[in-house]
Amino acid sequence: xxxxxxGSAAGGGFPQWNCACPNCRRLRDGSLRGRSRTQxxxxxxxxxxxxxxxGASPDLRQQIVSCLELAPETGTPSSPITAVFLPSADVDAVxxxxxxxxxxxxxxxxxxxxxxxxxxxxxxxxxxxxxxxxVAWFSxxxxxxxxxxxxxxxxxxxxxxxxxxxxxxxxxxxxxLPAEQAVVGFILEQSGKRAFIAPSLSGRRPEWKTWAxxxxxxxxxxxxxSDDELIHTGRSKKTARQIGHIPLSGPDGLLAQYPKSARxxxxxxxxxxxxxxxxxxxxxxxxxxxAGFEIAYDGMExxx
Amino acid sequence: xxxxxxGSAAGGGFPQWNCACPNCRRLRDGSLRGRSRTQxxxxxxxxxxxxxxxGASPDLRQQIVSCLELAPETGTPSSPITAVFLPSADVDAVxxxxxxxxxxxxxxxxxxxxxxxxxxxxxxxxxxxxxxxxVAWFSxxxxxxxxxxxxxxxxxxxxxxxxxxxxxxxxxxxxxLPAEQAVVGFILEQSGKRAFIAPSLSGRRPEWKTWAxxxxxxxxxxxxxSDDELIHTGRSKKTARQIGHIPLSGPDGLLAQYPKSARxxxxxxxxxxxxxxxxxxxxxxxxxxxAGFEIAYDGMExxx
Numbered sequence: 001x002x003x004x005x006x007g008s009a010a011g012g013g014f015p016q017w018n019c020a021c022p023n024c025r026r027l028r029d030g031s032l033r034g035r036s037r038t039q040x041x042x043x044x045x046x047x048x049x050x051x052x053x054x055g056a057s058p059d060l061r062q063q064i065v066s067c068l069e070l071a072p073e074t075g076t077p078s079s080p081i082t083a084v085f086l087p088s089a090d091v092d093a094v095x096x097x098x099x100x101x102x103x104x105x106x107x108x109x110x111x112x113x114x115x116x117x118x119x120x121x122x123x124x125x126x127x128x129x130x131x132x133x134x135v136a137w138f139s140x141x142x143x144x145x146x147x148x149x150x151x152x153x154x155x156x157x158x159x160x161x162x163x164x165x166x167x168x169x170x171x172x173x174x175x176x177l178p179a180e181q182a183v184v185g186f187i188l189e190q191s192g193k194r195a196f197i198a199p200s201l202s203g204r205r206p207e208w209k210t211w212a213x214x215x216x217x218x219x220x221x222x223x224x225x226s227d228d229e230l231i232h233t234g235r236s237k238k239t240a241r242q243i244g245h246i247p248l249s250g251p252d253g254l255l256a257q258y259p260k261s262a263r264x265x266x267x268x269x270x271x272x273x274x275x276x277x278x279x280x281x282x283x284x285x286x287x288x289x290x291a292g293f294e295i296a297y298d299g300m301e302x303x304x
Numbered sequence: 305x306x307x308x309x310x311g312s313a314a315g316g317g318f319p320q321w322n323c324a325c326p327n328c329r330r331l332r333d334g335s336l337r338g339r340s341r342t343q344x345x346x347x348x349x350x351x352x353x354x355x356x357x358x359g360a361s362p363d364l365r366q367q368i369v370s371c372l373e374l375a376p377e378t379g380t381p382s383s384p385i386t387a388v389f390l391p392s393a394d395v396d397a398v399x400x401x402x403x404x405x406x407x408x409x410x411x412x413x414x415x416x417x418x419x420x421x422x423x424x425x426x427x428x429x430x431x432x433x434x435x436x437x438x439v440a441w442f443s444x445x446x447x448x449x450x451x452x453x454x455x456x457x458x459x460x461x462x463x464x465x466x467x468x469x470x471x472x473x474x475x476x477x478x479x480x481l482p483a484e485q486a487v488v489g490f491i492l493e494q495s496g497k498r499a500f501i502a503p504s505l506s507g508r509r510p511e512w513k514t515w516a517x518x519x520x521x522x523x524x525x526x527x528x529x530s531d532d533e534l535i536h537t538g539r540s541k542k543t544a545r546q547i548g549h550i551p552l553s554g555p556d557g558l559l560a561q562y563p564k565s566a567r568x569x570x571x572x573x574x575x576x577x578x579x580x581x582x583x584x585x586x587x588x589x590x591x592x593x594x595a596g597f598e599i600a601y602d603g604m605e606x607x608x
Binding site for chain 1: 365
């Protein structure tokens with residue numbers, strides 16, 4: 001399988017439109033050694049013909065237009081994009097569906113809870129019904145459950161990674177939704193190779209370590225360096241853990257908790273604009289590389 | 305007043321992600337003499353400090369990040385964007401509000417019907433309530449009505465330009481909404497100067513001619529060259545007029561109907577990817593220029 005990173009930043013991207021934190025300010029004035037990044041978005045193929053999107057980022061139009069492999073071939077509509085896999089109902093995971101409103105039929109895979117949120121409380125996603133046939137929705141299978149998503153011999157499974165339903169969901173609906181359907185990661189398997197993709201990892205459920213240990217490629221939550229990062233930079237009053245992200249640093253952080261026996265490539269994804277690892281001259285950037293992690297960037301690509 | 309065009313294409317932009325019409329195909333392979341364009345978005349200021357957005361395009365993050373004047377100055381959040389004026393509830397006019405979800409307080413001006421559509425049937429826009437204070441919504445004043453939008457001596461008024469509520473609105477809600485609140489243009493006035501901005505003009509209501517005649521700058525619907533353009537290129541089974549756009553050509557088209565006595569600059573905006581005027585070597589491009597019109601492009605700017 002082939003995996004392309006079309007976007008590698010957390011919600012809002014890097015720089016964020018209204019943020020003047022040290023990273024964003026220095027990126028704008030050219031004094032930061034580092035790269036701008038669009039919001040997290042992956043594209044996967046097993047045959048270089050059909051492409052599957054993981055996530056539907058707010059920057060998706062820009063990301064597709066700048067990716068040659070995703071250009072339509074002939075006729076119209078004729079995009080090679082055949083399915084979209086949604087990890088959650090967060091704005092930065094679903095807003096991009098609205099970019100795909102141009103009369104194109106494709107499949108959407110999401111947990112039943114995420115589907116309910118979009119269909120029952122957000123009529124704007126009905127624009128996807130204008131395609132003929134309309135966009136078709138399917139439930140994501142969890143490992144061991146019946147059901148299957150994918151094509152050829154590429155198989156997708158969802159794994160709950162902890163985390164919350166978005167704030168915008170009504171209290172009435174939220175009360176009826178199973179917590180494990182809020183945020184998922186993905187296991188991709190083909191030809192004996194496995195990729196584990198978890199842009200949002202709460203760290204509250206231990207299964208992630210098993211998947212990290214047994215995968216050839218792990219694309220994993222690198223949102224925040226420290227638990228209080230958003231508070232320090234004035235962006236929020238909540239900690240990283242409170243909004244569903246295990247921070248990289250600290251004794252309970254991702255770097256320390258990552259299984260020592262894991263042999264696959266490990267790549268940090270979904271990096272927030274406030275994260276000091278975005279500064280390639282920082283001690284934190286160095287620490288992450290020294291721990292054997294790579295840092296995802298827009299345009300990075302993997303062949304498994 | 306100063307008006308910047310951040311985006312000049314119709315919904316989907318140019319090229320469109322899944323379109324291989326002659327324009328899109330030739331733009332991709334480099335054989336078209338013409339420019340790529342993001343979706344229609346304007347920014348207006350009267351003091352070079354506070355900026356007002358007209359529309360909230362799906363490309364808004366990209367558009368803000370590439371516009372130096374819209375960068376935040378100090379602290380966070382500290383964007384110079386203070387208000388957003390919505391011309392309709394169409395996806396390409398409102399989706400960009402979701403790009404502005406990063407804890408920033410600003411004002412949104414829209415007709416009561418557009419507000420109802422977003423608030424009652426689309427909970428995802430509640431992300432704007434996370435700002436402290438939350439984003440505040442106001443009704444757009446029509447000319448002659450009490451109420452006022454703007455700052456310093458810059459005044460905004462809305463004028464109905466005909467057109468439909470979007471397909472995604474439920475039949476129940478649609479039945480209760482006044483038709484003249486579906487799609488509006490804007491009259492901007494300051495220091496004796498007037499701009500008329502109508503990216504969607506149905507041509508069904510005659511008032512637009514009065515506004516076009518009496519304005520120093522007219523930014524007006526250049527979506528389609530011909531009424532059957534979408535049908536010819538296989539993008540839809542509807543005509544331009546059926547979806548609320550007067551075409552440029554023909555005896556009842558915009559070029560022929562435009563008031564001869566108008567003295568202001570006249571600029572075509574909201575240009576669809578299928579429109580032959582995007583090809584700078586086409587007869588249609590030449591015909592538009594010969595008729596005294598300019599064709600908007602991303603980055604175009606006006607001082608009044």
